[in-house]
Amino acid sequence: MDMGLKDKSVIVTGGGSNIGRAIVLGFAAENARITIGDIDPEQAGKVAAEAEKRGASAVQVVKTDVTDKAQVDALFASAVDRFGGVDVLVNNVGWDQLMFFTQTTPELWQKIIQVNYVGVLNCTRAALDVMVPSKGGAIVSISSDASRQGEAREAVYGGVKAAINSFMKSIAKENGRYGVRCNVVCPGVTVPESTDEVGKTSMWANSDSMFTEEQFEKIAKSLPLRKLGRPSDIAGAVVFLASPVAGHITGQVLSVSGGYSMIG
Numbered sequence: 001m002d003m004g005l006k007d008k009s010v011i012v013t014g015g016g017s018n019i020g021r022a023i024v025l026g027f028a029a030e031n032a033r034i035t036i037g038d039i040d041p042e043q044a045g046k047v048a049a050e051a052e053k054r055g056a057s058a059v060q061v062v063k064t065d066v067t068d069k070a071q072v073d074a075l076f077a078s079a080v081d082r083f084g085g086v087d088v089l090v091n092n093v094g095w096d097q098l099m100f101f102t103q104t105t106p107e108l109w110q111k112i113i114q115v116n117y118v119g120v121l122n123c124t125r126a127a128l129d130v131m132v133p134s135k136g137g138a139i140v141s142i143s144s145d146a147s148r149q150g151e152a153r154e155a156v157y158g159g160v161k162a163a164i165n166s167f168m169k170s171i172a173k174e175n176g177r178y179g180v181r182c183n184v185v186c187p188g189v190t191v192p193e194s195t196d197e198v199g200k201t202s203m204w205a206n207s208d209s210m211f212t213e214e215q216f217e218k219i220a221k222s223l224p225l226r227k228l229g230r231p232s233d234i235a236g237a238v239v240f241l242a243s244p245v246a247g248h249i250t251g252q253v254l255s256v257s258g259g260y261s262m263i264g
Ligand SMILES: NC(=O)c1ccc[n+]([C@@H]2O[C@H](COP(=O)([O-])OP(=O)(O)OC[C@H]3O[C@@H](n4cnc5c(N)ncnc54)[C@H](O)[C@@H]3O)[C@@H](O)[C@H]2O)c1
Pocket: 013, 014, 015, 016, 017, 018, 019, 020, 037, 038, 039, 040, 043, 064, 065, 066, 067, 091, 092, 093, 094, 095, 115, 119, 142, 143, 144, 145, 186, 187, 188, 189, 190, 191, 198, 199, 201, 202, 203, 204
C-alpha cells in the first residue's frame, strides 16, 4: 500500500534488532530513504542490506549511541547531507533488565534513564532543529504498555516510558503549529521470530533472561488476541503514524499489545 512515504528521509534509532529492524523493513517497503542509528553497526548493516532488497530507495547506517548528544547530532547531519532533510524520526532505542525494584541499584536506574529517556530527548531535539525550519515532520516514539499498566520487574523502565508518553504530548502541543506531528506506540511483549533478527546488543540476545517458554505461553493465553506480539505488528502502526495517512493525528499514545491494555 502506498502510504505517501516514497523517498522520505526516515531515521530509525536502534534499527538493528527486533522491533527496530521490522520498522526499518516497514519503511523499506514504502520506498523510503532510511538512516539507521545504532550502537551495533554490524547488525544494522545486515538490516540495511535486507531493507535494500525490500525496496528502500536508499539506506545508510551511522554508528550512534543515542545517549551522546554529539553522536546524535552527527547522525542527523548525516541524514541531512545524504537525503536533504529528515521527514520522520522513530525513537525506537530502549533497554531494560527485568528485576524487582528492591534488587536494582542506582547505577541501573541511571542506565535505564539515559538509554530510554535521555536518548529520546537528544534525538527529538535534533529532529526539531531540522523539522521546525522546514515546517513539517513526524516523530514516533516507542514506549511500552508497562508505562500505562505498571509492571512487576519493570518499575523504573515503566516510569521512564510514562515520561516519554508525557514528553511527546508536550512536544506535539509545542510543534503542531510547525506541521510536526508526534505520537507514541506502546508495544506489549514483542518477541523476535528468529535469532537472526537480533544482534549482540539486543535485550533478546539472551532471551532466557527475559521470559521462560512457560511464561511466554502464559502471557499469550492471557491476552484477548491469545498470541504474542511480533515485531511486524509494531512496524505497521509506526509506519501508519509516520505517514501522511495519519496527517490529523498527533499527541496520541497507541497500544499495540494484543489487547493487554485497553484505554479509552
Ligand atoms: N520487545 C518487547 O517486548 C518490548 C515491549 C515493550 C516495549 N518495547 C520497546 O520497543 C523498543 C525496541 O525493543 P526491542 O525489543 O526491539 O529491543 P532490542 O534490544 O532487541 O533492540 C534494541 C536496538 O537498539 C540498539 N541500542 C541499544 N542501546 C543503544 C544506544 N544507546 N544507542 C543506539 N542504539 C542502541 C541495540 O543495538 C539494538 O539494535 C524499545 O524502546 C523497547 O523499550 C519492547
